Amino acid sequence: MTRRNYGQYCGLAAALDVLGERWTLLIIRELLLGPRRYGELLAELPGIGTNLLADRLKFLVEHGVLRRSGATGSERGYELTELGEQLKAPILGLARWGLTMLGAPSGEELARPHWGFLAVQAMLDPSRAAGIDEAYEFHVGEADFHISIKDGHPRAVEGKFAGTPAMRATTDAATFLEIGAKQLTPFEALATGRLLLEGDTSATMRCCFLLGLAPGAAPEQAA
Amino acid sequence: MTRRNYGQYCGLAAALDVLGERWTLLIIRELLLGPRRYGELLAELPGIGTNLLADRLKFLVEHGVLRRSGATGSERGYELTELGEQLKAPILGLARWGLTMLGAPSGEELARPHWGFLAVQAMLDPSRAAGIDEAYEFHVGEADFHISIKDGHPRAVEGKFAGTPAMRATTDAATFLEIGAKQLTPFEALATGRLLLEGDTSATMRCCFLLGLAPGAAPEQAA
DNA sequence: CTGCATCCGCCTCGATACTG
DNA sequence: CAGTATCGAGGCGGATGCAG
DSSP states (O other): OOOOOOOBOSHHHHHHHHHOSTTHHHHHHHHHTSOBOHHHHHHHSTTOOHHHHHHHHHHHHHTTSEEEEOSSGGGOEEEEOHHHHTTHHHHHHHHHHHHTTOOSOOSSSBOOHHHHHHHHHHHOOGGGOTTOOOEEEEEETTEEEEEEEETTEEEEEESOOSSOOSEEEEEOHHHHHHHHTTSSOHHHHHHTTSEEEEEOHHHHHHHHHHTTSSOSOOOOOOO | OOOOOOOBOSHHHHHHHHHOSTTHHHHHHHHHTSOBOHHHHHHHSTTOOHHHHHHHHHHHHHTTSEEEEOSSGGGOEEEEOHHHHTTHHHHHHHHHHHHTTOOSOOSSSBOOHHHHHHHHHHHOOGGGOTTOOOEEEEEETTEEEEEEEETTEEEEEESOOSSOOSEEEEEOHHHHHHHHTTSSOHHHHHHTTSEEEEEOHHHHHHHHHHTTOSOSOOOOOOO
């Protein structure tokens, strides 16, 4: 009953023995954005097949990556354990790499708003936040999130910013990810009305710089 | 003729469309340690099947992750492109995570010396190198590599250290990886003769600290 | 001999139907 | 809603064949 494994005493091979099968990392991607119920996962992963999802979930629970949340029937679901949360950094690294592999959206591919939150976390370069102290808010489809920079330390957070952000961007999921994939510049998206920007223009430039969407240096923040 | 893909406009899904199939990341692991010939890859990846290796290589070349090296028939092989090299960080992250999933070596699993070099890179924590300026050398089976710290900046390098390292460790691949997986402490390995240490004891402690094998603080380096 | 391509049995995957 | 059972299709693994 033991599944197929690589039989190599190596960290990467051991990781892939647990995570390497089809759909597994995408399930973990969804759970990185919060607890999910079985039906929600099915809806976010079209094509997975119900038996496969059940198999993967059971397997990941057995290996300590996931646990069941909410024993009270009302909020029953799955969530990452601390071990599972530790996958965040490498998964974001793969997501950033994958962004460069994305071409123009083919129309066949679906884009979910909350993947924009994942993309923002992958794109965010903390080393570019020195000397900045402000917040940028994003409305991508029905998903709201923001970047808050305190003492040059940026954090990506779900939900609206508690206060007035220096910039607010409103767009749809496909446009947001297309910008992240560098298939579309923010300027082009703005010009074609697919992106709406509010707030300070220089803050917008700093935000683009922070996300690797603009080369060189960002304009300094006024005191 | 297009292979199976997830059909999601998302960075992680795009990465997995290229890297997610069986054996692919292990092929890239081998190439992270230098160019390899087809036959060498076959030998390092027992069980892969010759057709699958050829398919994966062709696919990765098509997608710009690999290229053929050495057009001169004598040194023909495969090597990572710059795009492929960018996978180093997330792959090392997965390898570090996977180290914690490794149990005791089962005897059925094979351990290659150069995977120790991968493990060292995954375990190395640059934030723990402040104030240190020395080198540690490792002999793991037939593989030689070392960590060189200059101005608090550690680097893992293949080959012997050009000079006298502050510490030299000699062991076999299985023991080295078992220590990395925390299934065995350096002390136990030393006591059972599976590990040989030469050089300054306090340097050894600093090296263990740097690799996350010792908690708390490392002893300071004498001037 | 190295570097693949072909063939075949098996296991995983994906879709649908069904149960608590 | 949350899974389990079933089955066809296709990817995988191993052996073998063949070309440079």
